[in-house]
Amino acid sequence: MPPISRGFHGRRPAVDPARVPPGQYVVEDFPVLSAGPTPRTPLEEWSLALRGEVDATPTWSWRDFLELPQETFTIDIHCVTKWSKLGTTWTGVSIDTLLRGTTEAEYVTAFSDGGYTTNMPLEEIVGGKAWIVHTFEGEPLDPEHGGPARLLVPHLYFWKSAKWVRGLKLTLEDEPGFWEAGGYHNFGDPWREQRYWSD
Numbered sequence: 001m002p003p004i005s006r007g008f009h010g011r012r013p014a015v016d017p018a019r020v021p022p023g024q025y026v027v028e029d030f031p032v033l034s035a036g037p038t039p040r041t042p043l044e045e046w047s048l049a050l051r052g053e054v055d056a057t058p059t060w061s062w063r064d065f066l067e068l069p070q071e072t073f074t075i076d077i078h079c080v081t082k083w084s085k086l087g088t089t090w091t092g093v094s095i096d097t098l099l100r101g102t103t104e105a106e107y108v109t110a111f112s113d114g115g116y117t118t119n120m121p122l123e124e125i126v127g128g129k130a131w132i133v134h135t136f137e138g139e140p141l142d143p144e145h146g147g148p149a150r151l152l153v154p155h156l157y158f159w160k161s162a163k164w165v166r167g168l169k170l171t172l173e174d175e176p177g178f179w180e181a182g183g184y185h186n187f188g189d190p191w192r193e194q195r196y197w198s199d
């Protein structure tokens with residue numbers, strides 16, 4: 001028996017404070033944050049596309065997508081509304097695997113069923129830093145969390161991780177996405193607390 005009661009907090013795994021960006025708190029649950037209704041695209045109609053300034057603009061069906069090399073990894077995620085969730089495990093396809101061919105593009109806009117968009121410099125999603133994921137903790141990703149597939153860019157605030165993603169548009173110029181045009185920071189680094197335009 002431990003000498004001191006853990007009180008009303010219950011049993012919690014120890015948190016390494018070095019993993020929690022400034023102003024964030026750690027949650028055990030997985031909050032849902034969606035700007036609109038959850039789209040339900042049947043898998044037979046689903047596709048993933050590369051568009052814009054890239055010399056190969058492939059489209060993958062659901063089956064094609066699942067046949068690409070898959071990676072399973074465990075990572076921390078940080079929402080601008082201040083929750084962080086540590087040690088989440090995902091399976092999906094690295095953006096490096098999707099981006100064939102050369103590109104002059106400097107920026108990328110992810111686009112989703114339902115019209116959501118989010119933008120970032122292209123270099124933020126290559127080099128093993130981002131994936132399109134379809135499995136969370138070994139189970140198909142819930143529609144509420146972006147299933148069948150979402151972008152995952154864990155080193156930026158979670159609004160960059162577009163749910164229900166259907167493609168990536170590569171661009172020469174930066175094009176602010178849904179929340180970026182609505183007052184959220186254009187880059188969104190949680191370690192620099194880049195939450196809003198003014199940060």
Ligand SMILES: Nc1nc2c(c(=O)[nH]1)N[C@H]1C(S)=C(S)[C@@H](COP(=O)(O)O)O[C@H]1N2
Nearest residue numbers: 031032033034035112116145159161162163
């Ligand atoms: N398509 C789409 N993607 C989205 C959003 C959205 O409203 N639509 N919300 C973003 C925001 S603000 C956050 S914090 C995360 C929330 O993901 P979750 O609901 O899985 O926690 O998804 C991001 N991706």
Ligand SMILES: [Mo]
Nearest residue numbers: 033079080159
């Ligand atoms: Mo968010």
